[in-house]
Amino acid sequence: MNCRQALPLLESLVDNELPEAETARLKSHINDCNHCRQGYQETIHLREILSRNRVMDPGPQYWTETTSLILARTTELADKAQVHHLPQKTRHYGQVTIIRSIMSVVASITILCIALLIGSSLKKQNVVHYVKNAPLLATTDLRDLLQVKDHPIYTAQDQINLARGALLLGMPGSLGRFAGLSDLFLTIDLK
């Protein structure tokens, strides 16, 4: 064995990691070689110094106090973890409450929309009903009502105009308020 082969193995020899045969060969080289022997002794010396540099034990009282502190901290952690579980339940409960509120709002809006739809359809029906009845009034001959068929009272045009006036303006009592009522009737397209 030469120095090139021996030097990289010196630390393994110090750490007792070499097989017996190689240990014997290396030791025989170290005995013959000053340079390698110095390297080997320095490594052993360094290991000794380092191993002596162990930390002094701070003592039983320190350990008792520190262990109590650690256990107190971990107990606190466990308590916190338990408390942490409660808000999770509350949060879950809160979510349910929010969903319920949203659902009730949606239900209210739906009911309102349905009510509006029903209301609007009823109005339409009323109008249809009103329009359906209107021609009856318009086409009724006043002579039939007065039972004076032989004597013409109003012309057919007059009856239509009267009927429209009643339709547009309401009860006959209000007719007197409009001085230009006859002009208004004339402007209406009879088609």
Next chain:
Amino acid sequence: MRDMSKTVPELVESFAKGDQSAFAELVTRYRKKVYSLAYQILRNHLDADEVVQETFVRIYRRQKELANVKYFSTFLLRIATNYSIDLLRKRKGHSKIEEDSSSLPGTVQLDLARRVVTPSQKFESKRLGAEIEKALDRLPPRQKMTAILHDVEGYTKTEIAGILECPEATVRSNLHIARTKLRKILKHKHKRKE
């Protein structure tokens, strides 16, 4: 009451299932290892104390993970090492506090005073210790960690690879570089004294 009958894997399994007394026993068994490692890295009792407490609190927080941990010791020391390196980096900006026994808590001082050593032994040990500390401080964190774990704390290269989360070859290489540097530093100091 300590449960000495259980092995570490049994204790870890019990703790993972929620057994608090198993956790207390794990703290008792490993607290000194964590303190020693942290002190070697940080050179300060208060910081080492912080590492001990924080390491076990972190272990507690990862209780459920422990069921899948193969080697508890490696897992624990990895947490301690990482936290120590974090503290070391934080402290780097500040001037290093040279700790002597008077800055230690009263109970610790009392315990240390009980250990009788001769003045020459104390002097020699203190001088060598200071030299080694300074030499170790000059090394990059990974090399320093490797040297401390292997040559001071006595962990195997496989264990160190697990703690530092790197290949065993990297541990070997870091250890070789660290030792070479330390040898050079110490040699240089001895030559200057001569």
